[in-house]
Amino acid sequence: MAQCAIQMTDLTKDYIIGDIVIPALRGINLTVTKGEIIAIMGSSGSGKSTLMNIIGCLDKANSGEYFLDGISVMSLNKNETADIRNTRIGFVFQSFNLLSRSSALENVELPLIYNRNKSKIDYKEIAFNALKRVGLEDRVYHKPQQLSGGQQQRVAIARALVNNPSILLADEPTGNLDSITSTDIMKLFLDLNKQNITILLVTHDPQIAKYASRVLYMIDGLIAS
C-alpha cells in the first residue's frame, strides 16, 4: 500500500442542475502507483475534468472511497482538504492560471505562503530554486505578460512543485501551446517524473499521450478497460 499514490474504489459524482441529475462519474476504480506518469484521454463530457477535480481535492465525490497517500480524502473537512491541495497536490492548468499582476517569483511563492507546516523560512529562495528547476532562473521578476506561453506554463509547473507534492495534476497542460513548446513541456514532465514525481495528465493529443507510462480512456463517466 505504501507504493499507492491514489486508490479509488467505486467513486461516483452527480451534478444536479435544477431537477435533472447528471451523472459525471459512475463508479471509478483506479489505482496509481508512485512514480507513474498517466495520461487520461476521452471525448469531452466523458468525466476527465471531474475526475481530475476530485483527485485534486477541488471537488468532492458523492460516494465511494478515495485514498491519497493513504489518507481517506472523503472524510476530511474543508480546511484539511485545503491543506492537502497545498502540500500534496500540484496543479497545472491549460490556461496557466497565474496572477497577472505578480512576478513569476511571487506566483511561485503563493503555495508556500499558505503552507502551514513550514515555519517562517526564506520563501524567495525556495521559489527561486523551483524556477531554476524548470529552467527559468533568468525570468524571476518578469510578469506573466512578459513571458511566452511555454515560459508561463513553466512558472505554473514551478508553482505546482514548490511544496514538494506527491502528485502533479495537469489538465491539458499543452492545450494552449504550439507543438515545439509542447514537446519541451513534456520533456520537463518526464524529467520531473524521473525525480519520482507521480504525474496525471489529461490530454486530447495522442502525441502527448505517448509520453505516458499508462493511458486511460474515459467513456461516459467510466474508465474503459
Place this chain on the structure above:
Amino acid sequence: MHFTLLIDILKFALSSIQRNRMRSLLTSLGIIIGVSSVIILSAIGKGSQALIEDQINTLGTNLLIVFPGSSNTGGVNMGAGSLNRFTIHDVDEIKSRASLISLVSPVVRSGGQIIGGGKNWNSEINGVSIDYFSIKNTELEYGTFFTNQDIKGRKKVALLGKTVAYKLFSDDNPTGKKIRIRNIPFVVIGVLKEKGQSQVGQDQDDIILAPWTTVLYRLKGDRYIDMINASSSTTNDLSAGKSQLTTILRESHNLSDSKENDFTIHNQTEITDTVTQTSKVMTLLLASIGSISLLVGGIGIMNIMLVSVTERTKEIGIRIAVGARSSDILIQFVSEAIVLSLFGGILGVLIAFIVTILLNSFSSFYALISFNSILISFIFAGIVGIFFGYYPALKASRLNPIDALRNE
C-alpha cells in the same frame, strides 16, 4: 492562525490596494467625508458650547442672587421688593454665619442722568461691596477698584461700564475725570472691561459701580438693600450654600416655621446647566448627522468590494487551488476593507483639521476639535470597514474554485 501567514495575507491586502490607487481612493472617499464631517460638526458644536459657557461665566461663577419677596395683600400681589427688603444686617449675618458662602455683596440699585465729558447719559448705578468684583468676575480696563476704605468713607468714586465710558468720554481714558450722577459729583476711578450682552440681551456694560454706602446714603437716602449677590467657594457647595442662606435669612427676618420665605434665591448654575445641556444636545445632533455620512461611506466600501470580488474571481480560484483556506480569503478581503476605511479615517482626520483651521480663521464659526470625536470616528470607521467588508469577503471565501478558475 499562523502569524507569518497573517502578515503575508495583510501584505496581499495592501498590495492590491496599492495596485488600484484610484479605485482605493474613491472607495475611501465616503469614509473620508464621513469621518471629517463627524469631527468638523462636533467641533462646531463644541466650539459654540465653549462660547456659551464663556458668556455665562461673565455673569458670575457659582452665583446666588437673593431677591426680596413680594407682598400679597387681599389677593393683589405687589411684586418683588414690595414687602420686605434687605438691610445691611442681613448681609452681615450671611458674612459671619454662612460657612459655605465665600463672597457676599449687597446690591443697591439706583439710576439717573449722568453728566460728564460735556455729554450726558442715563444709566443704572449699582452700589456694591468689594466682594462683588470677584462674584461677577469683573475686570478692569483702566484704573483701580474702590476699596473698603472708600466704602467706609462713603466716597464718591465710580467705576464706569464700557458703554457709559464710551457715551461720555468716547475712547479716552476717563480715569480721574469728574462726572455728576443726579447732580452729585463723583470721581471716575476706573473703567470695567467689556462683558457684552447677557443671555437675555441686556447690555452688561451700561452700568456704573460705586460703593454701596455712597449709593445707599448719598444717592438714595434710604436704608434698604435691593438684592444680595453671593457665591459659594465651589460649584458643589452651591445647593448647600443656598439652604444655608435660606436658614440664615429666615432667622434674620424672624420668620416662624409656618411662614413662607419672604425672599427668593436664584441659582446661576441651574441656568448654566440648562444652556449647557441644550448645546450638548446640539453637538450630539450634529455628530449624528456626520455619522449618517459615515454609514453611507461604509455602503460605498461594500459596493466596491463586491465589484472587486467579482473582478478577482479568478485570483480567488487560484488561491484556493494552491491551498488557501476559506478563512485565508475571508481575512484577506476583510483586511482590505479595514485598511481602506482606516486610510479614509486618517485622511478624514487631516481634512477635518484643515477645515477647522480655515473655519476659525475665515468665518464667524468657532470650532473646537475634541480628541474624543477623533477617537470615536476613527473606531467607527474601522467598525464600518469590518461590517461592510465582511459580506463581500464572505462571498469571496465561499466561491467554488472550479467555477472561479473557469472565470476569465
